[in-house]
Amino acid sequence: MEERHLDALTELEAVCFAEPWTRAGLAAVLGVSAAVFAVAELAGQVAGYAGMHCVLDECYMDNVAVFPRFRRAGVARILMEYLIAEARLRGARFLSLEVRPSNAAARALYAGFGFRQAGRRKNFYSFPAEDGLILTLFLQKQQQTDGERIEE
Secondary structure (H helix, E strand, O other): OOHHHHHHHHHHHHHHOOOOOOHHHHHHOOOOOOEEEEEEEEOOEEEEEEEEEEEOOEEEEEEEEEOHHHOOOOHHHHHHHHHHHHHHHOOOOEEEEEEOOOOHHHHHHHHHOOOEEEEEEEEEEOOOOEEEEEEEEEOOOEOOOOOOOOEO
16 A cells, blocks of 8 residues: 555545545554555556554454445455465464454455454444454464364
């Protein structure tokens, strides 16, 4: 993500989310080493973007958004593949996100990558009010001893 993308991404946020990131919020992550934000372009136009933050061995996906005219073209899948690869390169053990239970398309996308429900945040979303499902993708097998579980 570069400064030249900010106007289009601000528009995309407003189209996709009830509580969108502002241009200033998007600009604030430029150059932040813990932030990984990628933009997909098709025919010279911003089609979508995705972003995450990584701290130590954990990554959290902030957003995945695609303009309606570019949906069902594999844009979100490519962005997800990029973020997962980056999380692995950074040595992350897992990648987590929240999603609305009513967002069937996003839930299907995440399930296709192997994300599993790890919890629920009550009233996480507003406009309309809805819980947030916490989904996690384990990126490394962890062999642990002393009766602790093995996670994938």
